[in-house]
Structures are given as structure tokens and as C-alpha cells.
Amino acid sequence: MLVTSRSYQEYEAMFDLSELPGSVLDCCAGGSSFTAEAAARGVDAVAVDPAYELPAAELLESVRRSLPDGAQIVDQHAGSFVWTWYGDPGRRDEMRIEAADRFLQDVSVTPERYVAGGLPALPFEDGQFDLVLCSHLIFTWAGTYDRDWHLAALRELIRVSRDEVRIFPLVQQGAGEPVRYLPELLDALRPVRSEIRKVPYEFQAGADEMLVLTR
Numbered sequence: 001m002l003v004t005s006r007s008y009q010e011y012e013a014m015f016d017l018s019e020l021p022g023s024v025l026d027c028c029a030g031g032s033s034f035t036a037e038a039a040a041r042g043v044d045a046v047a048v049d050p051a052y053e054l055p056a057a058e059l060l061e062s063v064r065r066s067l068p069d070g071a072q073i074v075d076q077h078a079g080s081f082v083w084t085w086y087g088d089p090g091r092r093d094e095m096r097i098e099a100a101d102r103f104l105q106d107v108s109v110t111p112e113r114y115v116a117g118g119l120p121a122l123p124f125e126d127g128q129f130d131l132v133l134c135s136h137l138i139f140t141w142a143g144t145y146d147r148d149w150h151l152a153a154l155r156e157l158i159r160v161s162r163d164e165v166r167i168f169p170l171v172q173q174g175a176g177e178p179v180r181y182l183p184e185l186l187d188a189l190r191p192v193r194s195e196i197r198k199v200p201y202e203f204q205a206g207a208d209e210m211l212v213l214t215r
């Protein structure tokens with residue numbers, strides 16, 4: 001799986017964020033600069049990802065390698081992507097490179113913000129974070145993780161959140177196929193409230209919705 005580097009701007013759009021609450025967890029943060037940039041805005045921001053177990057040189061290598069590999073996935077499924085939000089591939093690449101650099105700088109200066117761990121068992125307390133974000137793992141990798149894993153992962157994100165969990169996108173990687181058991185999962189999570197909300201971001205064609213889970 002790629003250790004990709006989305007920027008704060010991409011997170012803002014994917015999760016339709018305006019003001020951030022006091023504490024935020026980015027779960028499966030990979031090489032994203034979201035945590036660095038949220039922390040710079042005064043938020044108690046934490047990133048978690050199994051890749052943070054890697055020695056520094058290997059993490060750097062994974063993040064760097066994911067830049068061309070991610071672009072290749074887009075090339076392989078060119079008809080399934082739209083460029084309205086980014087404008088063109090050059091701008092997207094630029095944002096990802098800047099985000100990767102920001103991440104790599106922050107992880108070397110403030111390693112305590114980057115916690116090694118993974119779903120479905122996170123090393124955090126119940127209700128530790130006001131808001132929990134999950135970009136491009138749940139649903140995206142439904143070809144790798146099965147329905148039971150998804151249910152356990154969603155329950156775990158809810159456990160560590162105080163108010164809200166937001167997940168984007170709701171389709172699988174590549175061609176963007178829907179995850180057919182999504183409605184079943186939402187039923188199984190009750191009484192947790194779920195809402196599928198439109199966001200001002202679209203890259204995989206038609207994938208312009210996030211899932212909001214509220215305790």
C-alpha cells in the first residue's frame with residue numbers, strides 16, 4: 001500500500017473542514033502534511049500509521065516512492081479521474097511533493113506527533129480526540145481488507161473520538177468501485193449516527209462524498 005502525501009488543502013476539501021477543534025487524529029496519516037500544518041495552527045494534532053514503525057531512512061524511501069507510484073495508479077485509470085479540483089497533473093504533483101517535504105521535516109523535528117499503530121487497534125484512549133479523520137484507507141482498500149475488518153476499524157475510530165469521525169472517500173482505489181456492504185456497516189454501527197455528506201472535492205469521478213459518524 002502506498003504511503004501517500006496529501007496536503008492540508010486536500011484534507012480541508014476532502015473533509016469539508018472550516019475550523020478545526022482542539023484535538024484531531026489523522027488515522028492512516030502516511031506522508032500527509034495535515035498533522036504538521038494543523039499543529040502549526042495551534043491544534044493538538046496526532047498522526048498514526050503502521051509505517052511509522054519503519055526506520056527513518058525506510059520511511060523516507062516509502063514516502064518518496066509513493067509519489068510516482070500514486071501518479072501511475074491515476075495514469076492506469078485515467079478515465080476514472082477528473083481534474084476540476086487540481087486543475088492539472090502538474091499542480092497535483094507539486095502539492096504532493098510539498099506535502100511530503102513538510103511531513104518529512106516535521107516527523108524529524110517533532111517525532112512525538114507521529115505514532116506507530118494501526119486499525120483495528122489504536123494505541124489511544126477512549127474519546128481522546130475531538131475529531132478523527134481517515135483519508136484513503138477505509139473503503140479505498142476494500143480489496144485488501146474485508147467487511148469484518150471494516151466494521152472493527154470503524155468501531156475503533158468511533159472509540160477514540162469524542163465527537164465525530166470523518167472518512168473519505170467512500171469508493172475503492174483505482175477505478176472507484178463502490179463498496180457494496182457500506183449500508184450494512186452503517187446499520188451495524190447503530191446507535192452511532194451516520195451521514196453521507198457531499199464535499200467540495202472530487203478526484204476519482206463521482207467520489208465527492210464523505211462519511212460522518214457522530215457519537
Ligand SMILES: C[S@@+](CC[C@H](N)C(=O)[O-])C[C@H]1O[C@@H](n2cnc3c(N)ncnc32)[C@H](O)[C@@H]1O
Pocket residue numbers: 001002003004005006027028029030031032048049050051117118119120134135136137
Ligand atoms: C493511501 S495512504 C493514505 C495516506 C494519507 N492519509 C493521505 O491521504 O495521503 C494509506 C495509508 O494507510 C496506512 N495503513 C495501512 N494499513 C493500515 C491500518 N491497518 N491502520 C492504519 N493505517 C494503515 C498505510 O501505511 C498508508 O500510509
